Amino acid sequence: MEKVRQPKQARSIEKKRKIIDASYQLFSEVGYFGTNTAQIAKRAGVSTGIVYGYFRDKRDILICVLDEYINNVASPIFAVFDNVTQLNYEELVPKILEEAIEAHKKNSKIHEVLHSLTPVDDLVRKAFIDQEDMITEKFAQKLSEHGAKTQGLNEKVHLSMNVIQSFCHEYVFDSHSYIDYDYMKTLVCNIIIGLFTK
């Protein structure tokens, strides 16, 4: 017996959107545990009751926000891959890095919040692992399609992803005054290019 509405009509879809957006914002601002359903409803401009018309419970909202986030981040990255026609690392790597930075700029706060639930919610943990798997797989496939040597491909791709991720985090939060982030950026590019060309 499914209790949660599967909104078909435009109005309903829009309202579900509003709730997800409100939650997305609030989770970004004050975290999951710092947000209550009343705030979500208020921010979304709906009543507390209707929230439970669209979502089973608060965690269900979290899962939807998570999906949203995964999409937001994955789409632009995949777009980059899709536009690759030939393997010129000197060109490709910086492009991916820029894209990743953009994605981080938009989503870094929610990323932190969602990732923070990883130790405490298995579904969230799994979602992050799956996301990494997907990106790694897609990237590795692209590379081998274009004739990259498969020696340790998965490991190289995955490691590159990690390096990019942690760099983006640094770059976006910009917390260390003694770091020249643009210089760091070239270091990161060189590392990754080196990984695949040597």
Place this chain on the structure above:
Amino acid sequence: MEKVRQPKQARSIEKKRKIIDASYQLFSEVGYFGTNTAQIAKRAGVSTGIVYGYFRDKRDILICVLDEYINNVASPIFAVFDNVTQLNYEELVPKILEEAIEAHKKNSKIHEVLHSLTPVDDLVRKAFIDQEDMITEKFAQKLSEHGAKTQGLNEKVHLSMNVIQSFCHEYVFDSHSYIDYDYMKTLVCNIIIGLFTK
């Protein structure tokens, strides 16, 4: 007027220790928001009331757990640096990496939990930034003492730290079946060595 006792006597210090240890464990197991003060008191073998004799509030416990964690992680790393007498990267980097992996094995769960609070608690955020600053500074200083070229030293050190951190995370959680983590480890070593020798 300071309300929170500064325990001088051995018995008091020991009790404060017990509370911190209990919290450390519980936070690791079920997270900060999944732990309540009654559980902490029970695990520590003290009354709920006395917890507030040693700590201003729950967050104050968090801060102490954070300090504890910072020490646990920083000490062995610093110890490695202290034992360095000459700059042989081929030797030094793997040693540091092993040390970092060990530190992660012991502290990965609490690390995740504490780090998860950075988006929501400025003091926690600052503590993590400071920790990174300290490690970076100490490492960079050591390197320049031993005659490393200072060209982009901070950036290289910081980046290395990031790479090591994210690798350790991967290594410890071991979530991706298609990854040969030992091969990845050599990749990481080579990257870092390359960073400082080319």
Place this chain on the structure above:
Amino acid sequence: MEKVRQPKQARSIEKKRKIIDASYQLFSEVGYFGTNTAQIAKRAGVSTGIVYGYFRDKRDILICVLDEYINNVASPIFAVFDNVTQLNYEELVPKILEEAIEAHKKNSKIHEVLHSLTPVDDLVRKAFIDQEDMITEKFAQKLSEHGAKTQGLNEKVHLSMNVIQSFCHEYVFDSHSYIDYDYMKTLVCNIIIGLFTK
């Protein structure tokens, strides 16, 4: 101004029926407080809104279910009385008992649920009292028509009804393994026959 529709048209009457039937079932299954109006509407195949077109509120549905129940139980009993042509207790009493058992088998669950509301709803309480009054009166009248001595007739009839009721309850729920319910049935018959013939 009466808000609740008095449905005149066939379709409307049928819809009201469906709602009552759905409620009857649900109340039987999970009780009055365990049933919500959304479930009723769903089971009846109507919208939640229209329920309030036919009923003032949830209690109003309860009252209608109660009426339904009263009819379901009273009709067969009265039918038995109507078929009585001469007073042969040895024949009549077992027949009534069988009829009562049948009525209980069909309605015991809803009976319990509705009766359970007597301490909390005066109208429900009154309905049960009225039902007993009606049955007692009808029965007593029948008996005096056929020349029964009127000495304590009401009391004897009422008591018989009580005995039958509690026995039927036992018989239907069959909760006590050490009881031979068929033997008990003969005891009950004898008691009642004795009541009127000695």
Place this chain on the structure above:
Amino acid sequence: MEKVRQPKQARSIEKKRKIIDASYQLFSEVGYFGTNTAQIAKRAGVSTGIVYGYFRDKRDILICVLDEYINNVASPIFAVFDNVTQLNYEELVPKILEEAIEAHKKNSKIHEVLHSLTPVDDLVRKAFIDQEDMITEKFAQKLSEHGAKTQGLNEKVHLSMNVIQSFCHEYVFDSHSYIDYDYMKTLVCNIIIGLFTK
């Protein structure tokens, strides 16, 4: 992990008592579903929070009230049995009936409310069945100890109990103006005496 306090100290026991008493009253007055935990706390003169210090949840309170009720009713009945020295039905039956009426006078309201939960809560149902079993067994045993013929003893005892119960209910609620309850009482006595002596 037991969360609910097992009060050892006088003060605590007394407070648990107060909560049970308040619930007993409120359940009697407005039913289980008509009572909320705030009312219970208020009536008991405690905070809402502490209620959950003594009881797992609202149903746990119900179970305690049920135990209380079972005791209240069972004790005086058992007391009667214990004082029986020889089997003089003409004497014994009226005495038991009087005792049962007294018990009903004190507990009829809560009896109705608790019994009303029978269709909806298996533990409550079981408690009532067990209570009947206990009384039946105790009574039957007493009778056979004193040389009563065992032919259909359980059935006779159980049936007597039912008759007494339903009569007491009638007697206490006194809902039917056309009934002479005292005359009815003699009928009941005669029925039961007849059951065991013929």
Place this chain on the structure above:
DNA sequence: CATGAATGAGTTTTCATTCAT
């Protein structure tokens, strides 16, 4: 210092009822 019972504001969630369409 220490206890653990007590507080009560705050949280998630439900549901009878209303209302725009």
Place this chain on the structure above:
DNA sequence: AATGAATGAAAACTCATTCAT
């Protein structure tokens, strides 16, 4: 008449913090 989304008051329950002992 009919729909079903929307409302919001109220419910059960939690927990950081206080306080009488």
